[in-house]
Amino acid sequence: MTQQDTKAPVSVAGEGADQRQVTGLVGLTIMVIAVSFSLFQLYQSGIGLMPAQNLRAVHLAFVLGLIFLLFPAFSGMRKNRIPIIDLFLAAVAIAGPLYFYFYFFEMVMRAGAETTFDFAMGVLTIVALLEATRRAIGPVLPVLAIIFMLYAFFGAYMPDIIGHRGYSAERIVRHLYPTTEGIFGIPLAVASTFVFLFVLFGAVMQRTGVSDYLTRLAMAGLGSYQGGPAKSAVLASAMMGSFSGSSTANVATTGTLTIPLMKRVGFSPASAGGVETAASTTGQFVPPVMGAAAFVMVEMTGIPYVQIITAALLPAILDLAGILFCVHMHAKKMNIRGIPREELPPVLPTLLSQFHLLIPVLGLIFMLVIANFTPTRSAFFAIPLALLVSLVARNTIIVYRALRTQANGGDPFAGVQEALEKERSSVAREKAAAREPLTSWRQTITRTWADWGRDLVHGLADGARQAIPISAACATAGIIIGIITLTGLGLRMQSILLLLSGGELWAALVFTAIGSIILGLGVPTTANYIIMATLMAPALIQLGVPPLAAHMFVFYFGILADTTPPVGLGAYVAAGIARAGPIRTSLEGFKFSITAFIIPFMFVYNPTLLLIGDVQIFELGWLVISGLIGVYALSVMKEGWWLTRANAIERIAMTFAAILLIQPSFIVDLAGFGLMGAVLLWQFQKVRSEARHGYTPPTRSAQIAMGVGVVTLPAVVLTMTLPVVTVDEGVRTWSRVVLPGSRVTLEHVHSVEQTRVEDRFQVGWRADLIHQRTVSRSLGAGLPADARARDGVLTTRGTGERFTAIPMRFDANSAATIQFGGDEPVEFAPAEGSGRVELRVNRLWERFWPW
16 A cells, blocks of 8 residues: 555545644644633633633624634635635624623523613524535525524414414524524524534544545455455545534545545545445444434434434444445446455554554443443543543653664664654645655654644644534524524424324334435435434334434434435545546435435334344344345346346346334244345346356347336335225216325215214325314214213314225215315215115225235
8 A cells, every 4th residue: 555545635524524634823823723612611621610602692793703703605605714704794894792691690690671782682692603604504494594584483374284473583592592482492502512522532633644544444454355344445545524513524524545446456536436426324323422413303202312322233233234335336436446455454453553542442431331421521531541541651652762762773763753753644645745864863752742733733623623523513403493492393393204104103204314415415414313313313212213213213314315306515536536427426426325214224124223122133133134134135126237237127027025114013024035035036147147158238229218217116016006086976077186195075064954964084195084173063963972072073083093994875976076185076876765885995006806
């Protein structure tokens, strides 16, 4: 592995891809502010006793000030200087949080009678926060926050299902600013405690050179196998992402080493960038850190952090296995080999050479899992431990190598220089490459301490730089959460989800997953999780999903949006390193992550996979084995290769096999295994045929026919499963094809009592009628004995019962109507003298089935 292999141009870096790089006095001032921010957070986390609301205010003041200093208003602006207007905006932006800091208790005491100045400072804070968030992470989240505020203002004009009485601008600002229900709520609370410390820990660890060490270790272990550099990238990025908590920062650190090596052995630039994007995104699933959203989950669910990271372990293993399977199949299909073993370092010496760099990570795990420290306390001790280990280990190794070199008759300072290079990150080594060689012990000691001090300062500054976009997103998400609590939108969204899904769990999961991915296209992971956990997770819980599984579900799909085109931020970083198109790289990353899209469904249907409840070893083992086989089947589908090339029919069969392996049923699992076995037998037959006659690629017409079949067959199957509602009037029978979730309203007037009877149902996903909403009957129309009337009309809640056939008896002269959704009502009448009408629902295919 040569030096050339480990270098690549990096066009963007980490969370702050568009941050200014200012030098001189102004740059030094910004660094001092950033380092002061990190030191302030460290002090308050371990020693200080500042009240929570004051800590949030000071934290937000630092965040807003640094964003206006570091992020230009537009991407095309110069990044080597700060305009005067941004200096002015930075000074103005911190006024709102500082006013909250100094006058919080006064504003609480005069709640409901806020002054004009209170209102003005609230508006100033909201505007400054939205602009800062736009600069740091893009326009989607600020625009979404504005839409929510407009919804609160114009609620009286909204449709009934989401409408409310509407709130004045003063009421909205009063809810979002002087309280802890909006901007200064739970999201910012988590960002100012857990999140900042773990981001800082990741930044410090990057400065110690741990990312390079993990990459070398993974390469030593896996680099010689087929597609080895890509498999090494998956393992290294997962380990690094475990405590960096950022997919983009992960790509920027490990990708500079892994992507050039993947390109060297035959991966295309887009595929190399896609593998790194998928692996770095997966790192946010891997315990013990799991990204910033995991800490928000602790606050929103009340579940201990140790339980959350324990629950994430097995899904993370399945996720990593899925990416490795995809990489392996891709390497087989493209005939990509590994790096020759003689060019790679041995595994054990590589492991032992810098094993001390893992001591902070092991210490963090010990404090979290065994010592039961809080996440804040664990990170507070882990950061100094990382700095101390770096210093002690560096000096010890320097002395050891110098003495060993001198004993062998060589220049001892050459050994010192080698130790310095190995102990620092690749970025730091590149900057130090032009320095003169060491010639004396005094120069050696001075440079050693100077390098350590420089890494310390830059680590503290990097931590602040990487944390400010996350904190801005959390504070802006607080605006959205505040509007949801003010208007009661959360309860309405739960009703909408239950209505659309018809009470079917799988449909609710699909809708939630789609919503999380769409929202995540422009919203960072943490903000995405906060919004979806507030809106959708409670509805999943109502459908019987355990709270931890519901929150992990939205957490997973929020993170997977980082690899979803066209916005996947990690892909843009990888594309810059790989010199590939960002959209193409994002598509490749999405395909390599395809197995991760099935894992959340697995642990919802199999909560044992999250180690919830009474875990039986045999059951857990079966779930893990079937899960591994399921993600393997999905990787075969993705690459179109198993023993040999797989055609479209085989890929569709493997997709169905993977879906069958989701269900927690031994019989269903066996059906999935049987389907995979059939494909495997067919693959064996194809291999034998190719061995005798050679591989014959399909003709163009065959490819077109297969493509048409792949598109039309699922469409036809889906269409044939649509529900059909049939009205049988005795003499006349008529039917209508409807979509699941449609409403059917039956209404008639009782001819004797002249009373109105209305029944409302929803067409379910199982082709049945769900008593979904209400039954309203006028007083006297066959009421139950214990009924109580109000204003002459009795309304009873829907029972949720399901019907496939509903017989109704009317008087022969009754006038009745049936209405589908918002269409015009259709009149019908029972046959004269019969008084009977039957409403039935079945699948469309059953109408063509002769038996």
